[in-house]
Amino acid sequence: MAVAKLEQLEQSVASDPSMLTGAYPTEDWMDVPAEFYSGNFAFPAKVNIVEYLDSQKGLHFPNAREWSPEQDDWKLPEDWKDIILNGLKERLDKFRSLKIFMDCCVRCGACADKCHFYLGTGDPKNMPVLRAELLRSVYRNDFTLGGKILGKMAGNREMTIGVLKEWFMYSYQCTECRRCSVFCPYGIDTAEVTIIMRELLHLVGVGINWILEPVSNSNRTGNHMGLQPHTFKDNVEFLTDDIESLTGVKIEPTFNRKGAEILFITPSADVFAEPGLYTAMGYLILFEHLGLDYTWSTYASEGGNFGLFTNNESMKKLNAKMYAEAERLGVRYILGGECGHMWRVLHQYMDTMNGPADFLEVPKSPITGTVFQNCASTKMVHVSEFTADLIRHNKLKLDKSRNDYLTVTYHDSCNTARAMGLMEEPRYILKHVVNNFHEMPENTIREQTFCCGSGTGLNTDEIMELRMRSGLPRANAVKYVEDKHGVNMLSCVCAIDRATLTSLMNYWNPNVGVSGITELVGNAIVLDGETRGELDEGLRTMVF
Amino acid sequence: MKLAQVLNSKGDKIIDKWVTFTLKTYQSSGFFIKERDAFANPVGGQVRSILTQLLPLLLEGRGKDSYRLPLQHLMRIRAVQDFTPSQAIAPLNAVKHIVRESLGGAQRVRELESELYDFEFAVDLAVLSAFDLYTECRHQLHEIRVAELKTGTSILTDSPCPSKKLQAVEKISK
Ligand code: SF4
Numbered sequence A: 001m002a003v004a005k006l007e008q009l010e011q012s013v014a015s016d017p018s019m020l021t022g023a024y025p026t027e028d029w030m031d032v033p034a035e036f037y038s039g040n041f042a043f044p045a046k047v048n049i050v051e052y053l054d055s056q057k058g059l060h061f062p063n064a065r066e067w068s069p070e071q072d073d074w075k076l077p078e079d080w081k082d083i084i085l086n087g088l089k090e091r092l093d094k095f096r097s098l099k100i101f102m103d104c105c106v107r108c109g110a111c112a113d114k115c116h117f118y119l120g121t122g123d124p125k126n127m128p129v130l131r132a133e134l135l136r137s138v139y140r141n142d143f144t145l146g147g148k149i150l151g152k153m154a155g156n157r158e159m160t161i162g163v164l165k166e167w168f169m170y171s172y173q174c175t176e177c178r179r180c181s182v183f184c185p186y187g188i189d190t191a192e193v194t195i196i197m198r199e200l201l202h203l204v205g206v207g208i209n210w211i212l213e214p215v216s217n218s219n220r221t222g223n224h225m226g227l228q229p230h231t232f233k234d235n236v237e238f239l240t241d242d243i244e245s246l247t248g249v250k251i252e253p254t255f256n257r258k259g260a261e262i263l264f265i266t267p268s269a270d271v272f273a274e275p276g277l278y279t280a281m282g283y284l285i286l287f288e289h290l291g292l293d294y295t296w297s298t299y300a301s302e303g304g305n306f307g308l309f310t311n312n313e314s315m316k317k318l319n320a321k322m323y324a325e326a327e328r329l330g331v332r333y334i335l336g337g338e339c340g341h342m343w344r345v346l347h348q349y350m351d352t353m354n355g356p357a358d359f360l361e362v363p364k365s366p367i368t369g370t371v372f373q374n375c376a377s378t379k380m381v382h383v384s385e386f387t388a389d390l391i392r393h394n395k396l397k398l399d400k401s402r403n404d405y406l407t408v409t410y411h412d413s414c415n416t417a418r419a420m421g422l423m424e425e426p427r428y429i430l431k432h433v434v435n436n437f438h439e440m441p442e443n444t445i446r447e448q449t450f451c452c453g454s455g456t457g458l459n460t461d462e463i464m465e466l467r468m469r470s471g472l473p474r475a476n477a478v479k480y481v482e483d484k485h486g487v488n489m490l491s492c493v494c495a496i497d498r499a500t501l502t503s504l505m506n507y508w509n510p511n512v513g514v515s516g517i518t519e520l521v522g523n524a525i526v527l528d529g530e531t532r533g534e535l536d537e538g539l540r541t542m543v544f
Numbered sequence B: 001m002k003l004a005q006v007l008n009s010k011g012d013k014i015i016d017k018w019v020t021f022t023l024k025t026y027q028s029s030g031f032f033i034k035e036r037d038a039f040a041n042p043v044g045g046q047v048r049s050i051l052t053q054l055l056p057l058l059l060e061g062r063g064k065d066s067y068r069l070p071l072q073h074l075m076r077i078r079a080v081q082d083f084t085p086s087q088a089i090a091p092l093n094a095v096k097h098i099v100r101e102s103l104g105g106a107q108r109v110r111e112l113e114s115e116l117y118d119f120e121f122a123v124d125l126a127v128l129s130a131f132d133l134y135t136e137c138r139h140q141l142h143e144i145r146v147a148e149l150k151t152g153t154s155i156l157t158d159s160p161c162p163s164k165k166l167q168a169v170e171k172i173s174k
């Protein structure tokens, strides 16, 4: 009797429509359609945003319209299928990597269980190998010999509306974090497959607002938020007021100053939203301490590049803006703040798109004389490399006991760790600015780090549950060090992480805060002439 | 023989079955059940560790408050995984059936009836607790949404672009 009841109970969980994909998958993955309902998709881009982008030189964003993924009719152009297939052909010719990634997967499965979306949802289509298969199946059908003849038996399929909808669902359930690529014996980068699927979707007007609006704002005013120059300047100045009330030192940064030695560019979130603000205060304190000859720009006021999550053309254009400003101001080189994908674009794509930046000089620290040869082509050095070098040469006056109220761990942001190999510098800095530091388990850090779950423009609140479940692998490792060592601060070098991990921690580990590395540096720096009292919460202390 | 003794000797099996039942509610149950590294498989790892903590508490009938702590994390996980509320909680009920089944026969069940009654009552309390926790998690999600709006991240998408605003002002002044 008991057994029968147990089975009934099991049925009631397993065979009631699971909201995840619409049905419990008893069929082959290809036969399970993607189903959209409020909460499992990010809102489509607004008409005026798409129209604006389409009107811009060098950009192509057709088919602006009102539409919803929930409706059957996505109002695609009549010849949508040709557009997609031609777009794919063009990209196969243009990007050799894509062709290789389409051809050389042996379906060994090594990547299958490495994706945080898969680990958080259990949805097979979130296995990287299947995610890429969504595109590969069409590629094989239309672009390989005998593809059509072998057909479904060989896992090939026609491009249909259903397939397109699946692309939309699963290319926006991938944060392009590249964790899967670390485990692939062939180095297949599924993130790049996602990038292409998103690009193709834009060709028929399928894109999300949370990405296209920042792209449009950055194109117009220079930053995601659409802050105009005076607002940007005001915000930075508010931070200097805060620093003055905390330390007694008044800092006077400059903006758009021609002839400065260095142009400093960071994500606009750092001068605008908590907890990034404290990291920006850290930059200001650090540069003041060094007497650095640098300037902020109110035009290149964004390090982030949502173009990376959109298409090649937008990425190129937004990246070029930073260099145009560096040239206009006549600086020697660029110093970049704590950002994730800004550095991915820099290290992986900048050189082919806009480089080499020969009008600039190879970054050389004016304090230590170190030449950063790793940036010989991009001419842009990371603030953590810059700071680690300063510490190594003993150029910073630090009192690390000021961070004793914290027990810190370090989250390797996907982009800085896997796309630029920045893993030692932040740890080296932390060792010198905090007394209590603990690493998360080995298979969750460095190259194997887990994504925050909301990267690539997925940090929008309408898909909060999705973000929380895909962030579970990260949060799970934080919970471990919180329970074991009392960790109460998750530090990182990425502005998106600072925003998204804050929500992630609020949900999973509410006693753990989130900070940038330079916030902790700034808090430990002993400024000349400071009149700083006890600050219980460092730069976050409220003083009146 | 007491229920606790019976279950002590079969505890591991019961937990295994309970974990399997719970993880079977996921499409990728095979992987979730098999992979034992708790960091490579957070859902499987957490479910196993939580249910292992919970079973003795239920057998001792410790009361609703004591079930909250282990259940909290389980509900946090299931509250964001697109289960309906009843789907999220149902695996807790399963332990009643699994325990009865493990006793091996109607005779045994009759002998231990009153103890089983207590145990099942404990499970009922845990289920009620889980329901509260599930609702708290959902509420927490809404609060996090609001917090994001307040910290300004929403301005990313919800503010009109300044030059658009200017155009509007110009239009009006014309
Ligand atoms: S890039 Fe990251 S999110 Fe995308 S499939 Fe690979 S592991 Fe998953």
Ligand code: SF4
Binding pocket: A104, A105, A106, A107, A108, A109, A110, A111, A112, A128, A129, A183, A184, A185, A186, A187, A188
């Ligand atoms: S690890 Fe590489 S080759 Fe193996 S299934 Fe994944 S993508 Fe294909």
